[in-house]
Amino acid sequence: MPIRELVVTYDFPTDLHLGPQHPGIHGNFAYILKVDGEKIIEAKIVPGYLHRAFEKLMERRTWINNIALIPRVCVPEPDVNEYAFNAAIERIAGWEIPPRAKYIRTVVLEMARISAYLMYLASMGGGVGVYPLTQWAFGDRDYILDLFEALTGARVYHIYMIAGGVRRDIPEGWLDKLEETLKYLEGRLKEYDKLVMNSAVVQRRLVGLAPITPEYAMEHGVTGPNLRATGVPYDLRKLDPYAAYDELDFEVVTEKDGDAWARFMVRRREIDQSIDLLRQLIDKLRKDDTPHIHQPYSGLAFKVPQGEAYVHIESTKGEFGYYVWSDGGFNPYRVFVRGPTTSHAGVLMEDIVVGQELADFSLIDGSFDICPPDLDK
């Protein structure tokens, strides 16, 4: 019997529940798609599988206790949370932190970028069926995690930054290890390129898939690498410099086309950029002899003066921000987490997948780096 006859026995359009346990959907997240055959005609997000009530929990914990909680907001790149939250405290309290603390924080942020991007490459490798890329990227990410372990004491949730600086100085010999790892990574990235860039399979899946224009992107709240893939050089590290980025020398990476391939390439090239930035930071750290923390408080519990501040930083997913209100007490009055996925999934994805093939859905989802933990919070 021809397949067609089998298919028409279904009533189209029909609802299709994709996720929360689907290999193509990253994290615990679901979509309800309305499909007509292979074609998607409507999409709707179903968040909530990962809701942990962080914003409420933070109100009920002291400033210092919160640093153990916030990394969990974004799983692949926890350090952006630590940075944004602590920077907001420093801004409200009006502290100036030593240059060394800034450099170390920037090193941590850049390393986190590399590891999150490697995870992205891995997931895209899985999406297009180039499984060696998945395994290589996850394997190489572990070398970054090793460095994290030697610096911060933990592999994934580092709980390393603290109001005023970082908890410990860099251990002896760590910078040399970082240099070695960067060198190793550079060699490996060449292999990645040979594997992926020249592969016709990857190109035919990604080139021309779900293209967006800069106007469309900004209209739908798209930020970060997804925005840069449309050809506009908008990077918060450049536009609103935080940590030590105003002292570093870098060009914003852009790609022209705005399709899945461009989004992939932006991220691949930003790994190179991060390696370069880390090299600059190593030089700066070697010369610098300021302390690693400015700690005018005693750690058991401290008060932050009344005020409010919004700090947003460039994460690998997009604009990540913390809006912190303090009423002068031991706990934050309110913390608001601005995750990039709220716009990316809820506004962009629901719009862009309309008219696409069902088979491309998880690839589109992956190419935008939809990461639900910061939506659910």
Place this chain on the structure above:
Amino acid sequence: MRVEEVIKAIQDKFGLEVESPYPRRLRVRIPAEGKSEEERRQMLRDLLQYAKEIGFQHMSFITCVDFIKDGRFELNYGLWSYTIPTMLVVKYDLDRENPKHITVVDIWKPAKTWEQEVHEMFGVEFDGNPRSFEPYVLEDWDSIPPLRKDFDPVQYLKEHPMQGAGYDPLPYVNLVEKNLEQPTVEETGGDEGADS
């Protein structure tokens, strides 16, 4: 447009005071007095529309704070401009007892999910955004919106014992309550805190 021009333009056009607490941050508050609810809403929409025209291309967030002592909710609209580059936060006070508001989703598309979140967490109703009335991350929620200050999670946990979780959270609840007592100044080592 430069930052000073933005401040001046908003002052001239709307008569609103724009403060700049930190570099690349602007704050403007829609005044609560002397105007009817309709006029204030219109002013908010006009301001957001105008901000979009003068180069704030990106709606970063909408969020709400519960100032329970003053009896108001404070809505914050965060707009970011890549070209100026500056963030403009528009603040709008709502009556806490009757939090009715209008949507801005026709001006800013990302408002769709942000308003949904604010509705679920604070109970603010956004007229004209049907999506905002749908449940967002919470399922079968049967209490007051959870991010309001008068929502007590410990009490909620006592009323809703965890079903099938395999363990009883109540011993922890007592522990939590114990730990919530604020440490005194003596206990923190005699330091008055960060602001001293």
Place this chain on the structure above:
Amino acid sequence: MIGYLAPLRALKFLFIKPHTVRVPDKVWPRWPDFADPREGKSVYRGTHDNDWTKCIGCGNCSRICPAMAIEMKEVPKEVLDEIGAKGVNKRPQIDYGRCTFCALCVDVCPSGSLTMTDNYTWVTTDARDHRYFFPGAEKWKYASGDVHTWHKNPQSDLLRPKPWVKKPPQPAGEGK
């Protein structure tokens, strides 16, 4: 060269030594495959250890714990007298079902007795050992590692404020 066969060049990695390492475990020495333990890094935050002779039972650790995992447990006076311990006869007991391994408890310990070791994993036959982990007590001794990787030092001490005063920039022309 773009083509369908290009990815095949990855086949050469079949002949390269894998970069995975063995399971980091000291607890299963009977299994020769796992007898090659991986060293925890010099500041690794593994399971806790508490030197009861140094601990003064002040309860700072339980007060700061973000997960509320630490409970101050009473220890018989005789036990403490025997080892010559000072202070209150209470010692911290940790619920490892809640602990986040943040090491804040270590950094606020005034006596420096609480430390973290390089244990990646910890295996026991009694599940309650995990729920009522009592660092320093005899029964849990074997689980404490030999190397105290994350311990309090003047750098990481959170109790003592360490304000940083910015030096005014050196006027040009004047030497160091």
